[in-house]
Amino acid sequence: MFTGIVQDVGILRRREPRGGDERLTIGVNRLSLAGVRLGDSVSVSGVCLTVTSLEDAAFSADVSRETLAVTTLGDLEAGAPLNLEPALRAGDALGGHLVSGHVDGIATLAAIAHDARSTRITVRVPEPLARYFARKGSVALDGVSLTVNEVEGTSFGVNLIPHTQEVTTLGRIRVGDTMNLEVDPIARYVERLMGERLMGVQAASS
Numbered sequence: 001m002f003t004g005i006v007q008d009v010g011i012l013r014r015r016e017p018r019g020g021d022e023r024l025t026i027g028v029n030r031l032s033l034a035g036v037r038l039g040d041s042v043s044v045s046g047v048c049l050t051v052t053s054l055e056d057a058a059f060s061a062d063v064s065r066e067t068l069a070v071t072t073l074g075d076l077e078a079g080a081p082l083n084l085e086p087a088l089r090a091g092d093a094l095g096g097h098l099v100s101g102h103v104d105g106i107a108t109l110a111a112i113a114h115d116a117r118s119t120r121i122t123v124r125v126p127e128p129l130a131r132y133f134a135r136k137g138s139v140a141l142d143g144v145s146l147t148v149n150e151v152e153g154t155s156f157g158v159n160l161i162p163h164t165q166e167v168t169t170l171g172r173i174r175v176g177d178t179m180n181l182e183v184d185p186i187a188r189y190v191e192r193l194m195g196e197r198l199m200g201v202q203a204a205s206s
Helices: 065-070 127-132 162-167 185-205
Strands: 008-018 021-027 041-044 047-055 058-063 081-086 105-115 118-124 138-141 144-152 155-160 178-183
Touching: 021 047, 021 065, 041 058, 127 178, 127 185, 138 155, 178 185
Parallel strands: none
Antiparallel strands: 008 021, 008 081, 021 058, 041 047, 041 081, 047 058, 105 118, 105 178, 118 155, 138 144, 138 178, 144 155
8 A cells, every 4th residue: 555645756767578568667766775675565656566676776567468558657668757655564654545556547637727836737537437536535646645626527626736746747747648547445435335325225125
């Protein structure tokens, strides 16, 4: 699990084909790899990857065809910036919200507007995922925990404060760019519980 609080913006150093899959090597800047071990999880722009090798200020992770197909990682070229967050450990502060690193879909940046010192962005999501968003709920975009300001149809808005723009890749995005999207897991649990409740009511009335 992760918190959606990005600790570093790394760089995609190289991608290597591996029998239909790929191995990505990611360089770090501020993030210390001293405590990272083989098999540990790291969120890479919102995608949970397993560390398979370590080298000087970098780590590698194998990425399946499925992950390459359903996330933005399949489209990135060497040199691309990546939000990095190591897995949550017992005793760590939960500054954002619980994020699994399992991407639900691809979101598209639809609009950008200045809002005092912040930037307000409007994000368009796949129609099947639209029902999971609510005003003041949580969402993860490229691994960054954000609060939803408003929802309209298949779009929602969030504010990017100056700090978020400075320390994550979201400060560089442009209209039309895509982002890895993970809905708040609480929304999925509520949907499951409500679905079971509805089924129970229907069974009782039949």
